[in-house]
Amino acid sequence: MCVICSGNIIQGLVRIDCAGCPNVKYIPSIKSLCILICSHCPHLERIDRSDNLQILDCSKCINLSYIPVLPNLKELYCTGCPLIESIEPHYPQLTTLSCPDCRSLQSISQFLTNLKTLYCFDCPQLKQIPSIHGLEQLYCHRCRLLERIQRLDKIKKLCCNDCPFLEAIPIGRIHPEENYSDTLIELYCTGCPFIYIPYRSRLKHNIQKSNSMHFRLKRVQQRYQRKVYIRKLLKHMSFSIIDLNNLIVGYC
Ligand SMILES: [Zn+2]
Numbered sequence: 001m002c003v004i005c006s007g008n009i010i011q012g013l014v015r016i017d018c019a020g021c022p023n024v025k026y027i028p029s030i031k032s033l034c035i036l037i038c039s040h041c042p043h044l045e046r047i048d049r050s051d052n053l054q055i056l057d058c059s060k061c062i063n064l065s066y067i068p069v070l071p072n073l074k075e076l077y078c079t080g081c082p083l084i085e086s087i088e089p090h091y092p093q094l095t096t097l098s099c100p101d102c103r104s105l106q107s108i109s110q111f112l113t114n115l116k117t118l119y120c121f122d123c124p125q126l127k128q129i130p131s132i133h134g135l136e137q138l139y140c141h142r143c144r145l146l147e148r149i150q151r152l153d154k155i156k157k158l159c160c161n162d163c164p165f166l167e168a169i170p171i172g173r174i175h176p177e178e179n180y181s182d183t184l185i186e187l188y189c190t191g192c193p194f195i196y197i198p199y200r201s202r203l204k205h206n207i208q209k210s211n212s213m214h215f216r217l218k219r220v221q222q223r224y225q226r227k228v229y230i231r232k233l234l235k236h237m238s239f240s241i242i243d244l245n246n247l248i249v250g251y252c
Contacts, residue, residue: 019057039077054093078102087112099123100139108132110150121159141188154183162191 002018003010010016010030017037018024026046027038033050039059047058049068057077058064065083067076069090076094078084080101087099089111097112098119099105105123110130117137120126126143131150140146141161148167149160160166166189 136183156183157186159186159188160192161188164191164193166192167194 002021002024003013003016004018004027005021005023010028012032013030014032015035015037016027016030016033018027018041019037020040021038022042024038024041025043027036027044027048029048030050031052033053035055036047036050036053037057038044038047039057039061041058041061043063044058044061045063046066047056047064047068049070051070052072053070054072055075056067056070056073058067058081059077059079061078061081063083064078064081065085067078067084067088067090069088070076071091072093073091074093075096075098076087076091077098079098081099082103084099084102085104086107087097087105087109089109091097091112093114094112095114096117097108097115099108100119101122102120103124105120106125106127108118108120108126108130110132112132113134115132115135118129118132118135119139120129121139121141121143123140123143125145126140127145127147129138129140129146129149129152132152134154135152136154137157138149138152138155139159140149141159141163143160143163145165146160146163147165149158152158
Protein backbone atom coordinates (compact mmCIF):
# COMPACT_ATOMS: atom_id res chain seq x y z
CA MET A 1 0.00 0.00 0.00
CA CYS A 2 1.35 3.39 -0.98
CA VAL A 3 0.78 7.00 -0.02
CA ILE A 4 -2.10 7.33 -2.51
CA CYS A 5 -4.22 4.34 -1.55
CA SER A 6 -3.38 4.32 2.16
CA GLY A 7 -5.81 7.16 2.83
CA ASN A 8 -3.15 9.54 4.14
CA ILE A 9 -3.47 13.24 3.42
CA ILE A 10 -1.67 13.84 0.17
CA GLN A 11 -2.59 17.46 -0.51
CA GLY A 12 0.50 19.59 0.06
CA LEU A 13 2.95 16.94 -1.08
CA VAL A 14 5.57 17.99 -3.59
CA ARG A 15 6.80 14.54 -4.58
CA ILE A 16 4.89 11.28 -4.69
CA ASP A 17 6.34 7.88 -5.50
CA CYS A 18 3.79 5.10 -5.68
CA ALA A 19 5.67 3.01 -8.24
CA GLY A 20 4.68 -0.62 -8.29
CA CYS A 21 1.53 -0.25 -6.20
CA PRO A 22 -0.92 -2.99 -7.23
CA ASN A 23 -3.96 -1.13 -5.85
CA VAL A 24 -3.84 2.43 -7.07
CA LYS A 25 -6.45 3.18 -9.75
CA TYR A 26 -6.21 6.91 -10.10
CA ILE A 27 -4.08 9.83 -8.99
CA PRO A 28 -6.15 12.83 -7.90
CA SER A 29 -5.30 16.44 -8.60
CA ILE A 30 -2.71 17.75 -6.12
CA LYS A 31 -1.93 21.42 -6.44
CA SER A 32 1.50 21.29 -4.80
CA LEU A 33 2.76 18.24 -6.68
CA CYS A 34 5.96 18.67 -8.74
CA ILE A 35 7.17 15.10 -9.20
CA LEU A 36 4.99 12.04 -9.66
CA ILE A 37 6.45 8.56 -10.02
CA CYS A 38 3.64 6.11 -10.66
CA SER A 39 5.30 3.59 -12.94
CA HIS A 40 4.49 -0.12 -12.90
CA CYS A 41 1.01 0.37 -11.44
CA PRO A 42 -1.01 -2.28 -13.27
CA HIS A 43 -4.43 -0.91 -12.33
CA LEU A 44 -3.77 2.78 -12.75
CA GLU A 45 -6.35 4.12 -15.21
CA ARG A 46 -6.43 7.84 -14.63
CA ILE A 47 -4.17 10.71 -13.63
CA ASP A 48 -5.92 13.98 -12.85
CA ARG A 49 -4.53 17.35 -13.83
CA SER A 50 -2.03 18.86 -11.39
CA ASP A 51 -0.96 22.22 -12.70
CA ASN A 52 2.44 22.33 -11.03
CA LEU A 53 3.60 18.90 -12.04
CA GLN A 54 7.02 19.03 -13.70
CA ILE A 55 8.12 15.41 -13.89
CA LEU A 56 5.82 12.47 -14.54
CA ASP A 57 6.90 8.86 -14.82
CA CYS A 58 3.99 6.58 -15.64
CA SER A 59 6.00 3.93 -17.49
CA LYS A 60 4.61 0.40 -17.72
CA CYS A 61 1.13 1.36 -16.63
CA ILE A 62 -0.73 -1.09 -18.80
CA ASN A 63 -4.21 0.32 -18.16
CA LEU A 64 -3.42 3.99 -18.55
CA SER A 65 -4.78 5.35 -21.82
CA TYR A 66 -4.62 9.10 -21.37
CA ILE A 67 -2.23 11.66 -19.92
CA PRO A 68 -4.00 14.86 -18.86
CA VAL A 69 -3.20 18.48 -19.68
CA LEU A 70 -0.13 19.41 -17.61
CA PRO A 71 0.86 23.00 -18.34
CA ASN A 72 4.16 22.90 -16.44
CA LEU A 73 5.35 19.42 -17.28
CA LYS A 74 9.01 19.33 -18.32
CA GLU A 75 9.76 15.62 -18.43
CA LEU A 76 7.37 12.84 -19.36
CA TYR A 77 8.32 9.17 -19.18
CA CYS A 78 5.72 6.73 -20.43
CA THR A 79 7.70 3.74 -21.64
CA GLY A 80 5.65 0.68 -22.45
CA CYS A 81 2.13 2.05 -21.99
CA PRO A 82 0.21 -0.08 -24.47
CA LEU A 83 -3.05 1.93 -24.42
CA ILE A 84 -1.62 5.36 -25.16
CA GLU A 85 -2.41 6.26 -28.78
CA SER A 86 -1.18 9.82 -29.03
CA ILE A 87 0.92 12.47 -27.35
CA GLU A 88 -1.18 15.60 -27.39
CA PRO A 89 0.04 19.20 -27.46
CA HIS A 90 -0.91 19.67 -23.81
CA TYR A 91 2.61 20.15 -22.48
CA PRO A 92 4.03 23.51 -23.61
CA GLN A 93 6.99 23.28 -21.22
CA LEU A 94 7.99 19.75 -22.10
CA THR A 95 11.69 19.36 -22.90
CA THR A 96 12.08 15.57 -22.66
CA LEU A 97 9.59 13.02 -23.89
CA SER A 98 10.35 9.35 -23.51
CA CYS A 99 7.63 7.11 -24.94
CA PRO A 100 9.38 4.05 -26.37
CA ASP A 101 7.73 0.67 -26.63
CA CYS A 102 4.18 2.06 -26.75
CA ARG A 103 2.52 -0.41 -29.04
CA SER A 104 -0.56 1.70 -29.87
CA LEU A 105 1.16 5.06 -30.23
CA GLN A 106 0.25 6.56 -33.60
CA SER A 107 0.95 10.25 -33.29
CA ILE A 108 3.08 12.80 -31.49
CA SER A 109 2.03 16.43 -31.59
CA GLN A 110 4.22 18.85 -33.49
CA PHE A 111 3.21 21.62 -31.10
CA LEU A 112 5.53 20.60 -28.30
CA THR A 113 7.36 23.85 -28.68
CA ASN A 114 10.03 23.31 -26.05
CA LEU A 115 10.78 19.68 -26.77
CA LYS A 116 14.50 19.02 -27.19
CA THR A 117 14.83 15.27 -26.73
CA LEU A 118 12.44 12.60 -27.98
CA TYR A 119 12.77 8.88 -27.37
CA CYS A 120 10.11 7.04 -29.34
CA PHE A 121 11.87 3.88 -30.47
CA ASP A 122 10.14 0.51 -30.66
CA CYS A 123 6.73 2.05 -31.37
CA PRO A 124 5.32 -0.27 -34.03
CA GLN A 125 2.37 1.95 -35.09
CA LEU A 126 4.23 5.22 -35.46
CA LYS A 127 4.37 6.29 -39.13
CA GLN A 128 5.63 9.82 -38.89
CA ILE A 129 7.73 12.13 -36.74
CA PRO A 130 6.25 15.62 -37.06
CA SER A 131 8.14 18.84 -37.53
CA ILE A 132 9.00 19.76 -33.95
CA HIS A 133 10.84 23.02 -34.28
CA GLY A 134 13.27 22.87 -31.35
CA LEU A 135 14.01 19.15 -31.36
CA GLU A 136 17.74 18.43 -30.99
CA GLN A 137 17.88 14.72 -30.33
CA LEU A 138 15.62 12.06 -31.82
CA TYR A 139 15.79 8.34 -31.11
CA CYS A 140 13.23 6.57 -33.28
CA HIS A 141 14.99 3.31 -34.10
CA ARG A 142 13.11 0.07 -34.68
CA CYS A 143 9.82 1.82 -35.52
CA ARG A 144 8.84 -0.71 -38.12
CA LEU A 145 6.21 1.41 -39.90
CA LEU A 146 7.97 4.75 -39.71
CA GLU A 147 7.90 6.34 -43.16
CA ARG A 148 8.79 9.93 -42.67
CA ILE A 149 10.61 12.34 -40.41
CA GLN A 150 9.44 15.86 -41.07
CA ARG A 151 11.69 18.86 -41.13
CA LEU A 152 13.61 19.35 -37.89
CA ASP A 153 15.38 22.68 -37.97
CA LYS A 154 17.59 22.14 -34.95
CA ILE A 155 18.28 18.44 -35.03
CA LYS A 156 21.77 17.47 -33.85
CA LYS A 157 21.54 13.76 -33.22
CA LEU A 158 19.30 11.33 -35.04
CA CYS A 159 19.13 7.60 -34.50
CA CYS A 160 16.78 5.85 -36.93
CA ASN A 161 18.36 2.42 -37.26
CA ASP A 162 16.17 -0.43 -38.45
CA CYS A 163 13.24 1.59 -39.77
CA PRO A 164 12.70 -0.41 -42.95
CA PHE A 165 10.13 1.94 -44.52
CA LEU A 166 11.82 5.20 -43.65
CA GLU A 167 12.40 7.22 -46.81
CA ALA A 168 13.22 10.74 -45.82
CA ILE A 169 15.36 12.26 -43.13
CA PRO A 170 15.66 15.96 -42.49
CA ILE A 171 18.85 17.81 -43.17
CA GLY A 172 18.37 20.52 -40.60
CA ARG A 173 18.44 24.25 -40.74
CA ILE A 174 20.37 26.04 -43.43
CA HIS A 175 21.81 29.28 -42.21
CA PRO A 176 21.06 32.18 -44.58
CA GLU A 177 24.62 33.54 -44.48
CA GLU A 178 26.35 30.22 -44.82
CA ASN A 179 26.01 27.58 -47.44
CA TYR A 180 25.95 24.41 -45.40
CA SER A 181 25.62 25.09 -41.72
CA ASP A 182 23.52 22.06 -41.06
CA THR A 183 22.86 21.22 -37.48
CA LEU A 184 23.08 17.46 -37.71
CA ILE A 185 26.29 16.09 -36.19
CA GLU A 186 25.41 12.46 -35.51
CA LEU A 187 23.31 10.20 -37.70
CA TYR A 188 22.66 6.50 -37.28
CA CYS A 189 20.65 4.93 -40.11
CA THR A 190 21.71 1.31 -40.23
CA GLY A 191 19.10 -0.98 -41.76
CA CYS A 192 17.12 1.65 -43.65
CA PRO A 193 17.18 0.42 -47.26
CA PHE A 194 15.23 3.28 -48.83
CA ILE A 195 16.55 6.27 -47.02
CA TYR A 196 17.46 9.46 -48.83
CA ILE A 197 17.95 13.07 -47.94
CA PRO A 198 15.28 15.25 -49.49
CA TYR A 199 16.25 17.90 -51.94
CA ARG A 200 15.03 21.17 -50.54
CA SER A 201 14.43 24.46 -52.23
CA ARG A 202 16.35 26.51 -49.67
CA LEU A 203 19.29 24.22 -50.02
CA LYS A 204 19.04 24.45 -53.77
CA HIS A 205 19.12 28.21 -53.58
CA ASN A 206 22.22 28.17 -51.42
CA ILE A 207 24.19 25.65 -53.35
CA GLN A 208 23.57 27.09 -56.77
CA LYS A 209 26.74 29.06 -56.18
CA SER A 210 28.56 25.84 -56.82
CA ASN A 211 27.63 23.87 -59.92
CA SER A 212 29.34 20.69 -58.96
CA MET A 213 27.57 20.44 -55.63
CA HIS A 214 24.28 21.21 -57.24
CA PHE A 215 24.78 18.46 -59.73
CA ARG A 216 25.69 15.87 -57.15
CA LEU A 217 22.81 16.73 -54.90
CA LYS A 218 20.34 16.48 -57.76
CA ARG A 219 21.49 13.02 -58.56
CA VAL A 220 20.98 11.87 -55.02
CA GLN A 221 17.25 12.41 -55.40
CA GLN A 222 16.90 9.48 -57.70
CA ARG A 223 16.60 5.88 -56.71
CA TYR A 224 19.59 3.70 -57.35
CA GLN A 225 20.30 0.15 -56.71
CA ARG A 226 21.31 -0.20 -53.11
CA LYS A 227 25.09 -0.25 -53.35
CA VAL A 228 25.25 2.58 -55.85
CA TYR A 229 22.69 4.47 -53.86
CA ILE A 230 24.59 4.28 -50.62
CA ARG A 231 27.74 5.45 -52.37
CA LYS A 232 25.83 8.45 -53.65
CA LEU A 233 24.39 9.06 -50.25
CA LEU A 234 27.79 9.12 -48.64
CA LYS A 235 29.12 11.41 -51.33
CA HIS A 236 26.21 13.70 -50.75
CA MET A 237 26.67 13.74 -47.02
CA SER A 238 30.33 14.48 -47.26
CA PHE A 239 29.59 17.96 -48.48
CA SER A 240 26.11 18.72 -47.30
CA ILE A 241 26.53 17.94 -43.62
CA ILE A 242 29.80 19.59 -42.87
CA ASP A 243 29.71 18.97 -39.16
CA LEU A 244 28.88 15.31 -39.39
CA ASN A 245 31.14 13.44 -36.97
CA ASN A 246 29.74 10.00 -37.02
CA LEU A 247 27.87 8.20 -39.78
CA ILE A 248 27.03 4.54 -39.73
CA VAL A 249 25.20 3.17 -42.76
CA GLY A 250 25.26 -0.59 -42.62
CA TYR A 251 23.12 -3.53 -43.68
CA CYS A 252 21.29 -1.41 -46.19
ZN1 LIG B 1 -1.05 2.15 -3.35
